[in-house]
Amino acid sequence: MDRDAIGVFDSGMGGLTAVKVLNQILPHENIIYFGDTARIPYGTRSRQTIQRYTKEDIAFLRRHPVKMIIAACGTVSSMLGADSPVDDMPFTGVVYPAARAACAATQNGRVGIIGTPATVASGSYETAIHNVDPRVDVTAMACPLFVHLVEYGYTKRNDPITRLAAEEYLAPIRSAGVDTLILGCTHYPIIADTIGDIMGDGVRLISASEEAAKFTKQTLEEHDLLTDSTEQGHNVYYVSDSVSMFRDNARHFLEDAVNGQVFSSRI
């Protein structure tokens, strides 16, 4: 049992899609969130720069009382090496949880992956999938505009620009005949409607955010780190750019006003 918070970080607001699921499945846990809004996006930067930013984000969270850290960012998760970046508490990215769920979901053994350019170039999801099941056939596509379309609110079902971009990005994945598609960036669940419309009913969408949240619950249980509190947990948000911009944009992600205090903090 441990009343410390779950630490969650992302390049910006995408990780809020994981926070939303954590609040649903672990309602008594406290969450400390860090969004690096002064440096978003990560997914079009070099590996070296992403790894430097990741180190700083983790160091920031570790200055708070946290019992587990989640890299709720597909790009960060894809740039992690084989060793956990923290050695004294549980840690997870989003790649392995999503890969495991996709392997369990696929019936025809064909899985699609969409993510940022850095994520797709890294081959992280393919590697994770093939570690679970080497027979799965993988088709991956980078979607460089999606993070921006989501951050700027082009999120209505079938928004014409998002639809056009999605049709272009998803065409090779549709041609590959996948029955399962990993939304490999934590921003993408916000436009899952449009993606789902293009992929069609026969394709199961796997949210990396949701799978990471479920994996976190399982990990806390296994390590006996769940809180014994029966009160509603608190969320506290830190961002590296302005609080008001975060509050304005976060409602796209939480589908509600921000449920906690927000602070601006340079890292």
Place this chain on the structure above:
Amino acid sequence: MDRDAIGVFDSGMGGLTAVKVLNQILPHENIIYFGDTARIPYGTRSRQTIQRYTKEDIAFLRRHPVKMIIAACGTVSSMLGADSPVDDMPFTGVVYPAARAACAATQNGRVGIIGTPATVASGSYETAIHNVDPRVDVTAMACPLFVHLVEYGYTKRNDPITRLAAEEYLAPIRSAGVDTLILGCTHYPIIADTIGDIMGDGVRLISASEEAAKFTKQTLEEHDLLTDSTEQGHNVYYVSDSVSMFRDNARHFLEDAVNGQVFSSRI
């Protein structure tokens, strides 16, 4: 006469559109360029963060032998206060040069402005235009996706996604009946074809990059700071993210391979 370099900076690669013009009109001058590719974009961040980044960018250039500094970035130029950020050498942003050119160009007294959200929210171009000519009617529109469309190479004339975004952004400016449109972000000249097609032949496009380059030439002349060299000048580029990513993307901006050494430098 002064053989020191002209210092040019931008959030990323947009400022290269100014470098290209500088190389044409001041072929003997040396240029030192800084592109903050590890933190691009600036135009969707808060004023405080943009001002902090600007200070760091200028400090970086000042560690090199420069005789004048150009903020070749519409967003940075829009966040500058009334006082020049350097007091011992000439400095210019792109806003005043573009505003002056637009006032000279318009026949019907109606000028359009497109820029990043931060630029448009600041009202910088309107203020500069009204300082030159208070009678000019101004219509401004933020185009949050344009920087990304340009940085990711959606730059072919009438690329469908860029065309769709441009039609949406430009509709209110077309309705306003402007005869002159300021491309208020240094990324936009790269998609001037598509913008021009939508605006029509009767509308003159003013490139903030080009006007800033011409203004720089005039300023160096006035301060007797032009080089006396008759050799071809050298360009040296510094970027805060990876050199290879810069080289790959810069050809969209220079319409040629990068004409100078490139270094990666954290700031």
